[in-house]
Amino acid sequence: MSTNHHTPSFSSKVGLILATAGSAVGLGNIWKFPYVAGENGGGAFLIIYLLCVLIFGLPLLMTELFIGKRSGKSAFGAFRAIRNNSRWQWLSWLCMITAILIMGFYFVVTGWCFHYLIAAIGHVFRGADAITLTEHFQSLTGNLPVTFGYTLLAILLTAAVLWFDVNKGIERLSKILMPLLLIMMFLMAGRVLMLDGSNVGMSFFFQADFSKITPQVVLAAMGQCFFSLSIGMGALITYGAYMPKSQSISATSLQVVLLDTAVAILAGVIIFPAVFAFGVDPAEGPQLVFVVLPAIFEQMSFSWLSSILFFSLLCIAAVTSTISLMEVAVAFVTDASSHTKHPINRHKAVILVGVIIVLMAALCILSPTIFGWFDKISSCWLMPLIALAMALFVGWFINKDDILHEFGSQRGWKHHLAFVYLQIIRYFIPLAILAIFLNGLGIW
Ligand code: TRP
Numbered sequence: 001m002s003t004n005h006h007t008p009s010f011s012s013k014v015g016l017i018l019a020t021a022g023s024a025v026g027l028g029n030i031w032k033f034p035y036v037a038g039e040n041g042g043g044a045f046l047i048i049y050l051l052c053v054l055i056f057g058l059p060l061l062m063t064e065l066f067i068g069k070r071s072g073k074s075a076f077g078a079f080r081a082i083r084n085n086s087r088w089q090w091l092s093w094l095c096m097i098t099a100i101l102i103m104g105f106y107f108v109v110t111g112w113c114f115h116y117l118i119a120a121i122g123h124v125f126r127g128a129d130a131i132t133l134t135e136h137f138q139s140l141t142g143n144l145p146v147t148f149g150y151t152l153l154a155i156l157l158t159a160a161v162l163w164f165d166v167n168k169g170i171e172r173l174s175k176i177l178m179p180l181l182l183i184m185m186f187l188m189a190g191r192v193l194m195l196d197g198s199n200v201g202m203s204f205f206f207q208a209d210f211s212k213i214t215p216q217v218v219l220a221a222m223g224q225c226f227f228s229l230s231i232g233m234g235a236l237i238t239y240g241a242y243m244p245k246s247q248s249i250s251a252t253s254l255q256v257v258l259l260d261t262a263v264a265i266l267a268g269v270i271i272f273p274a275v276f277a278f279g280v281d282p283a284e285g286p287q288l289v290f291v292v293l294p295a296i297f298e299q300m301s302f303s304w305l306s307s308i309l310f311f312s313l314l315c316i317a318a319v320t321s322t323i324s325l326m327e328v329a330v331a332f333v334t335d336a337s338s339h340t341k342h343p344i345n346r347h348k349a350v351i352l353v354g355v356i357i358v359l360m361a362a363l364c365i366l367s368p369t370i371f372g373w374f375d376k377i378s379s380c381w382l383m384p385l386i387a388l389a390m391a392l393f394v395g396w397f398i399n400k401d402d403i404l405h406e407f408g409s410q411r412g413w414k415h416h417l418a419f420v421y422l423q424i425i426r427y428f429i430p431l432a433i434l435a436i437f438l439n440g441l442g443i444w
Contacts (some may be wrong), residue, residue, distance in 0.1 A: 013247045015171055017255055019324075020065075020230075020239050022174050024260040025181075026321030027109050028228040030314060031289050033264040034271040038282035040220050041212030042204040042272065046265075048218055052225035053261055057434065059424050060231045060387045061253040063394050066406060067248065068240020070398070075234025075328055076335035078241075083397060091389050092332070095234035098382040100326045101374045102233065104360030106325060107158075108371065109286070110318040111150030111361075115140055116290060117311035123304050124295040130278045133291045141287075146367055158322040159186045162330055163347060167323055174320060174371060178259075181313040185266045188310070192302050198273030204282060205272040219440035220434070225378035229260055232383030232390070233291045235324045238331060250417075270296065286371075329353040380440070388433045395426035 037045045071078040075095040079088035119125065125133065141147055161167060192198060226232045243249070267289075274292045275282050284291065297307035333349040344352065364371040394403065400422065408418030438444035 013244060013252075014175070015168075016243055016247060017252055018171050018174050018178070019167070020236065020252065020256050021259050022171065022180065022320035023230045023235055023239070023324035024228065024256055024321075025178070025263050026317050027106065027113070028224070028321070029264040029315075030267045030317065030362045031109055031113075031286070032229065033224060034267050035285055035288040036220055036224050036276070037205070037268060038272070038288055039285065040217045041209060042282065043206055043214040044210060045217055045221055046268070047208045048207060048213060048221035049224060049264075050261070052222050053257060054227070055424070056222065056387070056429060057225050057229050057231065058253055058257050059421055059429060060226075060391065061229055061236065061257060062249050062407070062421065063390050063425055064231055064234075064236040064387075065240035065243065065249045065253060066394060066403070067236035067390060069239075069243045069245075070402070070406075071237075071240045074238045074241065074331040074335055078234075078237050079393065081430065082393075084291060088201060088389075088393060090369070091393070092234070094382065094386050094389075095237075096329060096332045098233045098378050098386065099235075099325055099332075100356060100360055101336070101378040102227075103322070103325050103329070103380070104374045105364045105371050106318075106322060107154045107357060107361045108147065108151050108364050110154035110315070110322055111147060111152075112290060113311065113315045113318050114153055115146075115150045116294070117308070119314050120294070120297075120304075120307040120311045124265065124332035125298065126303075127298060128294060130280050130291055130295060133294055134287065137287045137290045141365075141368075147365050148362065151365065152358065154319070154322065155354055155357055155361065157443065158319060158326050159350050161319070161323055162326055163350050167327075170320060170323065174316070177313060177316055180309075181317060182266070184306075184310055184313060185263070185270060187306075188296060188300070189266060189269045192270050192273045192277075192296060195254070195273060195277040195299065197277045201271075201273035201276040202269070205268045215436075215439040215442070218436055219380050220385055222436055223376070223381075225381040225401045226387060228264060229257065230324060232385075232387035233325075233328060233378075234332075234386075235328050238327060239324075272391040326350075326353060327358070329356075370438075381437075384433050385436070388430050391425040391429045395422065395430075 037049070055145070067078050070079040073081045076092045079091055080086050081421050126137070161170060230236060271289060272282065275288070276334050278292065278295050280288070280291055282288070293310070294307065297303045297310070330346065330349045330353050333344055333352060334346055337344040344410055360374070362375060403422055404415065406416045407421055408414040435444065
């Protein structure tokens with residue numbers, strides 16, 4: 001079986017950009033970014049985050065897409081195909097392990113979103129204040145069977161999309177939904193900025209207090225950058241494999257980075273003014289947006305419709321990301337087994353991966369500590385580590401001329417830029433990630 005015929009092929013450039021953007025824009029931007037920024041000092045975090053996006057995000061997004069485009073394979077077969085040996089196979093396995101850890105908690109949060117959508121439809125939060133909303137969140141996460149039910153719903157829905165191969169339809173749908181999400185968020189930002197005391201939140205988010213920058217803040221910002229852009233787990237290798245040959249990797253990457261960062265900043269502009277206006281602690285953790293968002297809708301006109309619309313869009317943004325996560329694991333299982341005596345077909349792989357995710361998610365539901373570990377280990381350690389290896393792989397083990405050919409022309413400014421890119425992935429990124437690791441461990 002060929003490595004990749006079951007993943008969507010992109011007939012148009014727009015299709016690829018949408019799929020990559022759909023993978024990038026998700027709970028990482030709207031749920032995780034505000035709460036991690038809130039825990040790590042607001043403005044100081046934002047600056048480090050933006051620096052990370054610029055120096056790690058863009059070049060590494062290009063690198064991962066390049067590995068896919070060059071090999072035409074998924075995360076399992078890519079390194080092997082390019083090097084013609086299996087010495088880099090451990091990297092594929094690391095991608096698989098990371099995918100499983102991320103899915104463990106990501107599906108739980110997607111489940112929370114489904115719950116909030118249904119609550120919004122029932123207009124459960126009419127007139128609720130921050131205290132009631134905090135209690136609501138705690139009673140949801142404290143009710144294990146209900147949380148598990150919603151998580152299962154999220155897993156089944158994603159599995160169904162992969163089972164029936166309907167990602168292309170979802171992609172086309174996101175052509176309408178992504179702009180709608182942006183418009184909706186702009187409206188919410190506009191409303192929130194009219195609240196009394198919103199300026200406190202704006203300065204929390206935009207004024208950097210440099211004394212708050214610690215090694216932990218840098219580590220968190222780097223991890224958030226990888227997570228939000230879907231870098232360092234092999235998801236983009238699969239997408240790169242379907243890139244039309246004529247499509248520019250750098251232009252696609254730039255568009256995705258800009259969109260993803262814009263959504264994250266917009267989420268911050270919505271959440272922080274509201275946090276201070278409603279008297280919520282910005283360092284409250286994973287529950288932050290679930291306490292704040294419903295309260296924002298109560299301030300808006302058409303509160304019922306607005307909240308339903310927003311939570312629907314949030315659920316869809318989450319599911320376009322879970323699709324890309326689960327696809328990595330499903331493609332891995334089918335590809336890894338295809339040369340053995342017992343090849344596993346796509347449907348069986350969806351079931352197998354689904355069962356593994358259910359178990360991992362159950363662990364996260366039972367223990368918030370495990371939830372936190374899965375999140376930290378994958379974002380702050382595994383993804384940067386994988387990305388570091390990918391940078392070394394492309395920088396040192398692929399013919400330099402091929403890279404210059406992909407990213408630049410013979411001469412002129414494009415050639416210079418391609419040359420700069422090569423230096424960045426050869427030296428700068430590996431050393432910088434290493435330094436942040438050592439710093440985070442307190443060794444350096
Ligand atoms: N980037 C997504 C978000 O921000 C999460 C995600 C989807 C992801 N696919 C990924 C993260 C692959 C890492 C790797 O919500």
